[in-house]
Amino acid sequence: MAAVAGSRQVIEIPAWEKFPLDNRGSWITAIPELSPMCHDAAFLIVVDGRGLLHCNDARLTAAQARRAKHLAGGRLDLMALQTSGASWHPICYEYPAGEMAKVSMDKRVSKLRATQRLVRQTEPELAVPFAGPPCFLDEEVAHLNWVLGQEDGAFCDPEVATAWLREHLPGQRWDHFKPGDTVDLDTGRIIRDPVSAGFSFADADRAGYLARYAADRAPFIADVLAEHPEPGPGLFGRFAAHFAHLGSLSDYFLEQIAMIVRFEVTGPNGGIWDVDFSPDGLTVSEASPAVRPHYRIRAAGRWLDGVIDGRLAWEDLLISFRLSLYRDPDVYNDYLVGLLKHANAPALRAVEAYETGRDESERITVEWGGGRYDIPRYCPHAGEDLAIGAVVRDGQVHCLAHNFAFDLATGACVNARAANLTSRRIF
Numbered sequence: 130m131a132a133v134a135g136s137r138q139v140i141e142i143p144a145w146e147k148f149p150l151d152n153r154g155s156w157i158t159a160i161p162e163l164s165p166m167c168h169d170a171a172f173l174i175v176v177d178g179r180g181l182l183h184c185n186d187a188r189l190t191a192a193q194a195r196r197a198k199h200l201a202g203g204r205l206d207l208m209a210l211q212t213s214g215a216s217w218h219p220i221c222y223e224y225p226a227g228e229m230a231k232v233s234m235d236k237r238v239s240k241l242r243a244t245q246r247l248v249r250q251t252e253p254e255l256a257v258p259f260a261g262p263p264c265f266l267d268e269e270v271a272h273l274n275w276v277l278g279q280e281d282g283a284f285c286d287p288e289v290a291t292a293w294l295r296e297h298l299p300g301q302r303w304d305h306f307k308p309g310d311t312v313d314l315d316t317g318r319i320i321r322d323p324v325s326a327g328f329s330f331a332d333a334d335r336a337g338y339l340a341r342y343a344a345d346r347a348p349f350i351a352d353v354l355a356e357h358p359e360p361g362p363g364l365f366g367r368f369a370a371h372f373a374h375l376g377s378l379s380d381y382f383l384e385q386i387a388m389i390v391r392f393e394v395t396g397p398n399g400g401i402w403d404v405d406f407s408p409d410g411l412t413v414s415e416a417s418p419a420v421r422p423h424y425r426i427r428a429a430g431r432w433l434d435g436v437i438d439g440r441l442a443w444e445d446l447l448i449s450f451r452l453s454l455y456r457d458p459d460v461y462n463d464y465l466v467g468l469l470k471h472a473n474a475p476a477l478r479a480v481e482a483y484e485t486g487r488d489e490s491e492r493i494t495v496e497w498g499g500g501r502y503d504i505p506r507y508c509p510h511a512g513e514d515l516a517i518g519a520v521v522r523d524g525q526v527h528c529l530a531h532n533f534a535f536d537l538a539t540g541a542c543v544n545a546r547a548a549n550l551t552s553r554r555i556f
Contacts, residue, residue: 145200150176160197162187163512165479166467173197179206179314182253186211188243188530190513191250198251206314208253210244212290213237215263217447219283220276223455233283239532241290245298246518246529255302255317258294261286261330263450266343267350270450277335286330357441360434364398369413371437372404375468376411379477381485384408385464385546391422396430406465421457424465428452443469461545463510484509489551495521495537501555502537509548526550 142148147156155177161170169187173180180201182194189197198205219232248256262276262284276282279289287305295303306312309322332338343350376383386406393401401416416422432451435441446452447466456462471477489505493516496502504526506516513519513530520527525543526535534543540550 144170145196150174153177158200160187160189160193163190163193163483164510165476165483166463167511168471171197173201175201178202180204181207181209181314182251183209184211184247186214188511189247190511190530191247191518192514194247194251198253205251205253206317207255207257207312208248208251209257209259210247211260212240212244212258212294213260213262213284213286214240215260215284215448217450217452217454218461220273221447221450221453223453230281234281236283236532237285239529241285241293241297243529243532244290245294248294248301249298250517252301255304255312256294258287258290258303258305261290264339264342265450266339266346267354271343273450274339279331288330357431357435359397360430362398364394364430364434364437365400365402365415367437368392368394368402368433372411372413375472376406378472378474379468379481380408381481382464382468382477383411386462386468388423388462388465389420390424390426390465391416391420392433393425393427394430394433395427399430423456423458424462425455426452427454443472460543464546484548487512487548494555495526497521497524497537502552503555504535504537504540504550504552508533509550510542510545526552 140148142157142159144161145158147158149156155175157172157174159170159172161168167188169185171182171184171187171189171193173182175181180198182197182201182205216236219229219236222229222232224232244258262282263273264277265271265273276284279285285293291303291305294301302317304319306319307322307325307328309325311320311322312318313320383406387408388406390404390406391401392404393399403414403416403420403422405412405414428446428451432441432446432449436443436446447469467480468477471480487507487509489507489509491506492503493506494501494503495515504515506514508515508519508528508530510528510533511531513528515526515528518529520529521537524537526537528534533545533547535541535547535550535552536543537552538554540552542548542550
């Protein structure tokens with residue numbers, strides 16, 4: 130990667146440690162997400178006294194964002210936030226049309242509200258939403274381009290995001306950039322690139338634009354496809370060995386996953402195979418009609434074979450959208466994704482240490498339905514400060530960082546696999 134980027138040296142920066150960029154006091158630091166389950170990081174850069182916080186894909190807690198502002202001298206001249214990540218949920222999931230529309234809009238609004246909350250906590254001079262819906266150039270996934278519609282899709286473009294955020298936090302200055310745009314942090318003036326100024330995300334000829342783009346990139350797409358031929362015989366044996374290895378990496382993750390995942394592998398030498406992530410150990414078998422899986426993942430053998438052989442990581446396959454998923458009940462299992470994504474023992478041990486070593490002694494009181502409840506101040510999933518990063522509605526605490534919801538009466542997470550909130554009613 131360093132060679133591709135034209136760099137000959139990679140410098141690893143410890144979290145929150147200032148790395149000097151010159152001899153005039155300019156510096157950069159990295160701010161990783163709190164939980165080791167999440168491996169994204171933001172960058173805080175201070176140059177000539179001007180502070181820029183680029184959140185990248187990282188979902189910082191409110192406390193982290195405020196700390197970054199303090200470290201920058203109490204002022205952030207620009208804060209850039211991802212408002213539309215290219216996530217495989219919900220567009221790769223098999224939802225009926227009506228449910229897909231609702232899940233999509235809920236996801237969109239949740240992401241925008243998280244951005245609004247962070248900006249309200251930090252009050253940068255200029256807040257810049259970025260990212261947008263993914264687009265698809267290969268015929269295999271071109272049908273997913275419906276997500277580019279901005280009426281009710283899960284992923285909004287920067288123009289739509291900026292409009293929503295201006296409406297919901299009007300006292301804050303918002304804007305978005307296109308390629309070639311520049312901003313003067315001393316004056317706040319934005320200079321628009323004359324070529325990019327002619328482009329709009331709402332272009333009526335979007336289909337034609339994508340067709341021309343796909344034709345231009347067709348040779349490169351063909352090269353990638355050629356690197357992933359159809360698998361030969363013995364795919365099931367390699368599949369079973371791959372998951373046996375994954376199952377040996379962490380007893381803690383097996384205990385948290387605790388479910389059966391069915392893989393429907395299409396194409397030559399594929400099949401339907403069940404992986405039982407049991408606390409007693411992982412087993413792989415041919416699927417049985419008598420078994421009801423909790424998750425179902427359908428993917429072509431050529432892509433799954435690439436994961437097994439190490440040519441692809443599981444996260445690469447997921448973010449490629451070349452698969453479909455179904456879950457019953459519709460409850461997200463962060464541990465399943467975490468095991469596939471990290472796939473190495475040290476990383477999994479770091480997650481276990483973080484989750485089992487939490488200090489829940491600092492607690493707060495919330496009210497609902499005429500009662501008061503004692504809950505830990507920090508979310509058991511990824512450490513968000515629930516005193517400022519949560520809302521209480523319908524008898525549940527909704528953490529705004531990752532949209533995990535916990536039942537106040539029982540403490541159970543109702544929409545994902547997560548540790549209990551350990552709530553209790555005071556009166």
